[in-house]
Amino acid sequence: MRTTLGLPANVEGVLAYLFGPLGGIVLLLIERNHFVRFHAMQSTVTFISLWILAGISRFVPFVGWILTGLVNIVAVAFWIGGIYKAYCREYYKFPFFGDLAESLLRLF
Template sequence: MEEAPTEASLKRTSLGLDENVEGLLAYLLWWVSGIILLLLEKESDLVRFHAMQSTIIFLPLWIAIKIFSYIPLLGWIIADLLGLIGLIVWIVGMVKAYQGERYKFPIAGDLAEQWLGKVEV
C-alpha cells in the first residue's frame, strides 16, 4: 500500500492547499467539486486532471441515476447499482488523489488527459 506524500514532496496549488488534498477535494462533491476546481485551479496539472476526471465520470453517472430512478423496479435496481459503482469510484478516486497518484479510470482517464489541454478557463 502506498503512503501519502511526505511534507517535502508536497506541492502547493494556486489556491494555497497541498496538491494531494486539493486532488481529493476534486472528488468530494462528485462533478460539482470537479467543475469548481477546474474553474479555480490554474497551476496544478494533477489537481486539474483529477477535477476533469471527476467531472467526466460523475456528471453522466449522476444524470443516469436520476433518469433510472424514475423507472419503476428495473430502473430502481439499475440506479442503485450505478450508485454503488459511483461510491466505489468516488472512494478510489479520493484515495488515489490523496496519494498524489495520477490514477486513470478506464475511458474517463484518457478523456480527461485529452480534454484537459483543450479546457482553459
C-alpha cells in the first residue's frame, strides 16, 4: 500500500498508536492512505475520549481512583491491541470507538 510518507502502511498505522493522539492527529493531517487514516482517527478518538473519561472519574467520590485505574487499564489494552492490529495490517475496530472513528473519517 502506498503512503504519503513513503513508509509501509502498517508502520504508519503503528505510529498512529505509538504516540497516542498526537501521532494520530499528525497522520490525519498529512496522510492520504485510507488504512493509515483509519488507524490514526481511531487512535485519536479512543485516547482523547479515555483521557477525558479518566480526568472526570477522578472527581467521583469514593470510587474515583478505582474508575481511573480501570480506564487506564483499558487504555493500555487498546494501545497494545491497536499497535498489534495495525502492524498485522488489520482494519480492527475497537468497540464503540472504531465505529465513531469510521463515521468521522467520512466527514474528512
